[in-house]
Amino acid sequence: MSANTLVKPAKPWLKRSPQELFTSSLPSLIPIVLAAITVLLTGLSGKTGFALAWLVFTSLIIVIWPILVKSKNLRGDLILQSMVAVATLAFFTAVAWVLSSVLNPGLRNFNFSLLVGDSSVVEVDSPLNVGGLAHALVGSIIVVGLATLISVPFGILSALYITEVRGKLVPYVRFFIQAMSGVPSIVAGLFIYAALIVTQVFPFTGFTGSLALAILMLPTVARTAEEVLRLVPDELRNAALSLGGTQTRTIFQVVLPSAKTGLITAVILGIARVAGETAPLLLTAFGGNTVNLNPFSGTMATLPWYIFSQMSLGTENDVARAWVAALTLLVLVTLIFSTARILGRSRR
Amino acid sequence: MTQVANKSEIKARVITTTPRLPDRIFRAIMTFGGIFSFLVLGAIFIYLFQRSAPVFQEFGLKFVTGSQWVSGDGLPASQGSTDPAVFGLFPMLYGSLLVAVVAMVIAVPISISLAFGIVFYLPKKLSTLFTVVTDLAASIPSVIFGLWGLFVLVPHASYWARLLNQYLGFIPIFSSEFPTFDQSPFVAGLVLSIMITPIITSVAREIFSQTPLELIQGAYALGATKAAMIKTVAMPFGRSGIVGGAMLGLGRALGETVAVFFVLNLVYDSVNWSHILESNGGSIASLIVAKYGEASPFEIAGLFGAGLVLFMLTLAANLVAAAIVTRTLSQVKTGKKK
Numbered sequence: 001m002s003a004n005t006l007v008k009p010a011k012p013w014l015k016r017s018p019q020e021l022f023t024s025s026l027p028s029l030i031p032i033v034l035a036a037i038t039v040l041l042t043g044l045s046g047k048t049g050f051a052l053a054w055l056v057f058t059s060l061i062i063v064i065w066p067i068l069v070k071s072k073n074l075r076g077d078l079i080l081q082s083m084v085a086v087a088t089l090a091f092f093t094a095v096a097w098v099l100s101s102v103l104n105p106g107l108r109n110f111n112f113s114l115l116v117g118d119s120s121v122v123e124v125d126s127p128l129n130v131g132g133l134a135h136a137l138v139g140s141i142i143v144v145g146l147a148t149l150i151s152v153p154f155g156i157l158s159a160l161y162i163t164e165v166r167g168k169l170v171p172y173v174r175f176f177i178q179a180m181s182g183v184p185s186i187v188a189g190l191f192i193y194a195a196l197i198v199t200q201v202f203p204f205t206g207f208t209g210s211l212a213l214a215i216l217m218l219p220t221v222a223r224t225a226e227e228v229l230r231l232v233p234d235e236l237r238n239a240a241l242s243l244g245g246t247q248t249r250t251i252f253q254v255v256l257p258s259a260k261t262g263l264i265t266a267v268i269l270g271i272a273r274v275a276g277e278t279a280p281l282l283l284t285a286f287g288g289n290t291v292n293l294n295p296f297s298g299t300m301a302t303l304p305w306y307i308f309s310q311m312s313l314g315t316e317n318d319v320a321r322a323w324v325a326a327l328t329l330l331v332l333v334t335l336i337f338s339t340a341r342i343l344g345r346s347r348r
Numbered sequence: 349m350t351q352v353a354n355k356s357e358i359k360a361r362v363i364t365t366t367p368r369l370p371d372r373i374f375r376a377i378m379t380f381g382g383i384f385s386f387l388v389l390g391a392i393f394i395y396l397f398q399r400s401a402p403v404f405q406e407f408g409l410k411f412v413t414g415s416q417w418v419s420g421d422g423l424p425a426s427q428g429s430t431d432p433a434v435f436g437l438f439p440m441l442y443g444s445l446l447v448a449v450v451a452m453v454i455a456v457p458i459s460i461s462l463a464f465g466i467v468f469y470l471p472k473k474l475s476t477l478f479t480v481v482t483d484l485a486a487s488i489p490s491v492i493f494g495l496w497g498l499f500v501l502v503p504h505a506s507y508w509a510r511l512l513n514q515y516l517g518f519i520p521i522f523s524s525e526f527p528t529f530d531q532s533p534f535v536a537g538l539v540l541s542i543m544i545t546p547i548i549t550s551v552a553r554e555i556f557s558q559t560p561l562e563l564i565q566g567a568y569a570l571g572a573t574k575a576a577m578i579k580t581v582a583m584p585f586g587r588s589g590i591v592g593g594a595m596l597g598l599g600r601a602l603g604e605t606v607a608v609f610f611v612l613n614l615v616y617d618s619v620n621w622s623h624i625l626e627s628n629g630g631s632i633a634s635l636i637v638a639k640y641g642e643a644s645p646f647e648i649a650g651l652f653g654a655g656l657v658l659f660m661l662t663l664a665a666n667l668v669a670a671a672i673v674t675r676t677l678s679q680v681k682t683g684k685k686k
Contacts, residue, residue: 047504052511073573073575073576074573076573076575076576076579077573077574077575079575080464080574080575080578081469083457083461083464084461084462084464084465084469085465086461087457087458087459087460087461087462087465088461088462088465088478090458091458091462091482091542091545092478092481094542095481095485095488095542097496097500098488098492098493098496098542099488101496101499101500102492102495102496153381154381154384156381157377157378157380157381157382157384158378158381158382158384158385160378161378161379161381161382162382164378165375165378165379165382167382169379169382169383171674172386173382173383173385173386174674175667175670175671175674176383176385176386176389177385178666178669178670178673178674179385179389179663179666179667179670180385180388180389181666182596182599182600182603182662182663182665182666182669182670183389183392183603183659183663184599184602184603184604184605184633184658184659184662185490185603185605186603186605186633186636186637186655187392187396187603187655187658187659187662188392190396190636190651190652190655191391191392191395191396191655194395194396194398194399194652195391195395198399198648215388218384218385218388219385222385246367246368246371247367247371247374247375248370248371248374251374272487273487275489276487276488276490276491276492277489277490278489278490278491278494278605278606279490279605279606279633279637282637282640283640304489304491304606307491307492307495308491308494308606311494311495311498311610319499322495323495326491326492326495329489329491329492330488330489333487333488334484337483337484337487341480
């Protein structure tokens with residue numbers, strides 16, 4: 001009797017056996033199997049049917065499984081585990097779905113001539129071997145490059161204020177930078193439109209587009225730069241000061257160089273933030289059909305604007321062009337982002 | 349000898365803590381950089397306010413509470429127009445909130461579970477991978493979400509919506525008066541939820557990973573299971589941070605433009621109170637994109653007013669979020685919160 005009622009002690013220090021691993025992952029596996037069976041046997045079909053069946057069965061399992069499990073402690077664990085499994089699977093399925101649905105039509109319609117030509121000879125629904133998106137690619141590079149030149153000094157200066165001056169305003173500066181990171185992109189565009197274009201200081205140009213993007217880029221640069229500048233040890237600053245350096249020289253010759261890669265990461269993350277922005281460019285840089293190398297005169301096409309306008313046309317070939325442009329933009333953003341990651345890792 | 353002679357000429361250097369001139373100049377420059385973001389925010393407010401003044405003079409508070417958006421002949425009734433322009437933002441304002449709420453209802457539980465997974469459940473390598481993928485997902489341009497939403501998601505989602513309506517139609521929010529399910533607040537909310545999940549996840553992840561190790565180990569030592577530890581240690585510790593992260597996501601969802609523009613059918617003159625499956629919605633940001641192309645100067649002023657309302661709304665959400673997140677993290681760092 002007494003031997004039977006003894007509780008078998010759990011051994012949390014042991015690695016879980018394959019059997020336990022299997023049992024604990026059952027709640028997330030069963031719905032997949034059940035959904036597959038449903039799709040095979042009943043009227044529900046295709047990916048959508050599978051996703052729906054999976055969703056229904058998972059919700060059922062989340063409710064029923066813990067009731068079936070007798071141990072109260074295990075019950076909580078199981079609920080959380082299945083929640084984590086479901087959330088992870090759902091989110092990454094969605095991301096994979098987005099990525100794959102850009103890759104598929106993008107690669108299928110990809111034609112190298114699209115990266116070389118511009119839209120000057122393209123009419124609505126022209127076949128894909130006519131013209132291309134070079135003007136948008138060049139425009140994007142110019143507009144984003146100019147935005148970087150404008151926003152990086154201000155971003156790094158406000159980071160320097162927080163880490164070097166350490167004045168009374170530090171909490172407010174940080175507060176406003178965070179508030180600024182929430183300015184909707186359309187409002188940034190609307191502001192530049194209201195302040196510069198309506199007042200006829202500037203017409204629609206690439207430069208006004210850059211200004212709008214710079215507003216969106218500044219908080220990202222400032223926050224990342226602040227984080228990397230804070231990693232510079234105070235000993236370095238004190239050593240430089242005790243050698244007789246002024247604070248200015250300390251900053252330029254010690255603090256900034258020692259945080260160089262981190263600052264580059266900050267700049268790249270800022271670029272990745274704005275490279276795909278569409279809404280502000282609709283109101284500022286507008287668009288165009290030919291390559292325009294001068295950001296201070298004439299409207300300028302950009303990749304996001306190109307996708308937007310081709311989508312709005314809606315014919316088969318134009319939408320195909322939009323997919324190719326989306327693929328190009330996605331590859332660009334991913335490249336920029338990976339560069340930032342790799343640089344960021346080598347720092348540590 | 350010469351040294352001695354010179355010694356009398358060298359004055360003792362004054363030891364002082366006041367910065368020298370170049371330092372003072374550069375510190376002033378840095379301070380300017382620091383308050384620059386405040387200046388930009390102020391300038392945005394002032395310009396939008398000034399440019400939208402004609403609309404507020406004409407309609408007063410009705411601009412926010414009215415439910416009509418008629419372009420007319422581009423002039424207000426007070427200037428003797430026979431076909432007067434009337435602007436009321438309420439359907440768009442409410443629509444923005446409705447879509448954002450749908451997105452939050454989907455995204456917040458997923459983000460929190462995802463953050464639990466990354467911080468507490470998954471092995472180190474897998475959680476690093478997931479962190480990178482979430483961050484990458486955060487940088488997918490919104491126009492790509494719009495493209496995907498319009499051409500890939502909408503056909504699927506309208507099928508889901510039809511099923512929801514068919515089987516759960518007795519629940520008020522899933523009922524629908526019209527049998528069209530395309531471009532509904534539900535679809536827009538789905539797209540937005542994918543866009544804001546990475547943002548909420550990264551804030552929640554950061555907060556949870558700051559949970560003091562001694563508290564976690566203490567809980568384990570008392571015999572807590574992982575779920576019990578999360579419930580009694582991690583959740584109370586990170587609750588306010590999660591609220592802050594959710595507010596950040598809300599701000600993003602309210603301000604999102606292009607993705608919503610393509611997957612939502614804007615109806616300017618009637619408020620869709622709760623029928624999220626109906627092809628009838630609103631969004632301030634999308635209104636600006638949709639109307640801006642052929643707007644008269646007076647309507648442009650109306651759009652500036654819409655932008656001002658949107659700016660105030662997102663600013664409020666973000667200031668609250670910023671205050672909460674900053675407070676939580678600084679409490680962690682100074683060790684006040686344990």
